[in-house]
Amino acid sequence: MATLPPSSSAYAPNARGYYGEFGGAFIPEMLYPNVEELRQNYLTILADPDFQREYQLLLRDYVGRPTPLFEARRLSQKYNTRIFLKREDLCHTGAHKVNNTVGQILLAQRLGKTRIIAETGAGQHGVATATVCALMGLECIVYMGSVDMERQRPNVERMRLLGAEVRPATSGSQTLKDATNEAIRDWISNPVDTHYIIGSVVGPHPYPDLVARLQSVISEEMRKQLLEKTGSELPDYVVACVGGGSNAAGAFYHFLDEPAVQLVAVEAAGHGIHSGHSAATSVLGKPGIIHGSRTLLMQDEDGQITEPYSLSAGLDYPGIGPLHAFLGASGRARFISIEDEKALAAVAECSRLEGIIPALETAHALAALSQLGAGPDEVVVINLSGRGDKDLETYLKYADQLRQY
Amino acid sequence: MTNRIHQAFQQPGKKLLNVYFTAGYPTLDSTVPVLQALTAAGADLIEIGMPFSDPLADGPVIQQSSTVALQNGMNLRVLFAQLRDIRQSVPKTPILLMGYLNPVMQFGVENFCREAAAVGVDGVILPDLPLDDYVAEYQEIFRRHNLRPVFLITPQTAPERIRRIDELTDSFLYLVSGPGTTGGANTQAAGVQEAYFRRIEAMNLRNPRLIGFGIGDQASFRHACQYAEGAIIGSALIRALDGAADAPAAAAHFVRSVLA
Structure with a gap:
């Protein structure tokens, strides 16, 4: 079930x-x-x-599930690997x-x-x-x-x-x-x-x-859809952005015990990990307690919780779900951080190449493609957690920049 | 091993006033003068709040005082330095530290307990410390330093859990008067609160009880004292300190207004 x-x-x-x-x-x-x-x-x-x-x-x-698993051919061509997008952006209300x-x-x-x-x-x-x-x-x-x-x-x-x-x-x-x-x-x-x-x-x-259980429907569907499209339930990579980590938890869930599948969690680096304006909790956080959970937490040396920064309002949480803290500590998941600029570039790229305007949060996962090192015969699933309509104001603000990509 | 908390409760018939104030509020150096003024004016127990950025169990007044205290530069190192000689001027009044677990964890629980005991602190209240974690990881350290934990009980706390809490400490039980964070008004229907207080009283627990949350003046203090060995006031004192030109004088005046 x-x-x-x-x-x-x-x-x-x-x-x-x-x-x-x-x-x-x-x-x-x-x-x-x-x-x-x-x-x-x-x-x-x-x-x-x-x-x-x-x-x-x-x-x-009501939600419109199962959401499609879409083979993104132009992105695949660009990154010379086989890329699928799990279309959580097509859920009712526009996100997972x-x-x-x-x-x-x-x-x-x-x-x-x-x-x-x-x-x-x-x-x-x-x-x-x-x-x-x-x-x-x-x-x-x-x-x-x-x-x-x-x-x-x-x-x-x-x-x-x-x-x-x-x-x-x-x-x-x-x-x-x-x-x-x-x-x-x-x-x-x-x-x-x-x-x-x-x-x-x-x-x-x-x-x-x-x-995590309620979001696990994402990876449950992925397995069935991958079997249909690639002949195997298991991809080589599953990539998702992480603020608190709900879409990543759902995308990773049914692959946690499959060591052949690389799990990639993408955090927001903001202006840069060590810029003082970042939300890369897995790098900047220390074990601490936030909202009732012991997890990695951005805090000062006195244990006061500090304010993270990301251009994306969905990723600027000073903590990270305890499952993800554990996946990082145990080496099960690989963590990548993406700066604001690279996320914006990924918004433009996904929009132009695939006709899908992603949410700014999701764009962080897309931007990780260049760092994955996936080979031409490998299968990459990116959890397309949300659509970009809500971010239009931000995209308008950076319109000149977006046009240059 | 006895400590000052026990001695405070060894006064038959006396109702105790426990007051809370935030360390480093209203100014960084006001902690000790305010504490001295509170005891001189007749407060029976003192809770010193260790400010935290995200105080979940507190209402806006204590939260705001914590924000100000942190801006003033308060932290545990500063607090322990301020309290170093406190037992010379305040020899008998029990002093408890109240706050949240994360700053204590980052300071190091063993370090924290050693420093607290060294300056003469008697008890510690950490509302977000789970009972099981206390037993598994903290109890032995607290004992070694002769520090008493104080646990909260609410109207929703089940009887068997109250018994367990009663077993886990020998100080007092902190009865939260009703649903809500610190400083809120009592919005319960008439008689509901009293029935809860009586229910706890009838359990014949080994620890004395102090009632807190929503107690703010002489009338509410006296009302609570009918059902317990005393009561705790925090937010109302913080409000009295807010903007006071002479914080110790305002603190003393506040205590006298409650006890008059």
């Missing part, structure tokens, strides 16, 4: 939610009953045939985020919750949450940093149109990290009727595992 992993996987969390030394649930007592309720119930609910029926039906008829929110809203209903909260950075997860809340007729409150509300105006209006209330997070740096803090505080204040739909494979156990 899609959301059930191989229990033998070396990459499944242990009973306390640890992937190696990363993970766990570092939460104040006020959150314990909520998180514990979720921990005790999520596996049972995900395995329930009634849940699966409803989830699969919605993935098909909805795979998770559809699953979590069904989970919330089964837990008897009537009020939904979420955090959002660029607004994609907020839109995906507002969408399923509208579908199910549930109250929806989305926390968004007030700086991000300015930067991502159209997504704010989208959420409002869908009936959600968007509450500005005015504390700290007023971006994703602070929106997440505010959502957690809301949950502390509303411990009985509220479910918190986290948008990435971050947060206290069981969230990283829950979100």
Whole structure:
């Protein structure tokens, strides 16, 4: 079943939610009953045939799954390898985020919750949450940093149109990290009727595992589609961008225990890894605790969390999901960092060569193609996590630059 | 091994006022003068907040004070240096450090406990430290340095978990008054909070109880004291310090207004 992993996987969390030394649930007592309720119930609910029926039906008829696996011939020609794009950008709402929110809203209903909260950075997860809340007729409150509300105006209006209330997070740096803090505080204040739909494979156990399972449909489909198109379920490379890491977790999931498949996680280097304006957590982070999870974290020497930078609002998270921290530490995944400029170049390249305008986050994964070292007989799958419409304002700002590529 | 927390609770019938303030707030060097003023004015226990960039369990007032304290340059090294001689001027009042796990982890738990014990700290409150992790990795270090952990209990905490928490410490239990972060108003229906306090009281736990969150003045302090050995005030004190020309005087005035 899609959301059930191989229990033998070396990459499944242990009973306390640890992937190696990363993970766990570092939460104040006020959150314990909520998180514990979720921990005790999520596996049972995900395995329930009634849940699966409803989830699969919605993935098909509402989200539009399976998403195509498209062989990108002109990109392949350019990089002299065989490149496939997993078209998560064709999901309803324009990104993979909805795979998770559809699953979590069904989970919330089964837990008897009537009020939904979420955090959002660029607004994609907020839109995906507002969408399923509208579908199910549930109250929806989305926390968004007030700086991000300015930067991502159209997504704010989208959420409002869908009936959600968007509450500005005015504390700290007023971006994703602070929106997440505010959502957690809301949950502390509303411990009985509220479910918190986290948008990435971050947060206290069981969230990283829950979100990874709900996103694992991506790699489940990839295997079937690859078999059909290449004669083998296994590619040589799977490439995905990582902010918190939900699309990468979904794209890697069913390949974790296949050592022949190289997993490549692409982070945002911003202005450059050592420029002081970067979001390359795997390089710049040290083990620490953020939002209830022990993981790699960008912080100063006193353990204060520092603000990452990326031109893309979906990748500027100071942490990284604990699964990814473990994949990096164990050597299972290779991490590559891509600067803003190279991501913009990849936007232009994918648009011109394939007629697909990718999201700025996704463009980081595409930009990694030049560093992969894939051979002509090898198969590369890039998870095309989202479409670029939401980034049009940024693309307009850099229009001259984009035209030069 | 006894410590100052036990002695504070050895006063039959006395209701204890525990006050929280953020280290390095309102100014970097105000930590010690504010602490001295609070004890001189009659506070029975002191919690010193170790500022953190992302204080999940705190409301806007304490969060803002943490931001200011960090901008002022507060960190654990500075705090321990400030507290080096504190037991000369404040010999008896229990002092607890409250904060979040990450700065403590980066400082090193063993280092942290050694430094805390050396300056005369009696207890530590780390709301995001899970019980299992405390038992597995911290308990032995805390014991070695004669530091008491304090754990939080909320209206949703299950009875068996309360019993476990009660077993894991010998200091006091921090009863969170209702759903919400620090400094929020009590929005529960009449009687709900009281029923919760009575339910905990009826469990006959071995540790005394202090009630915190949403206590901010004499009336709410006295009300909470009907159901516990005392109460904890944080955000209201921080508000009183905000913009005060003379922070120690404002701190003392605040404590006296609660105890008058």
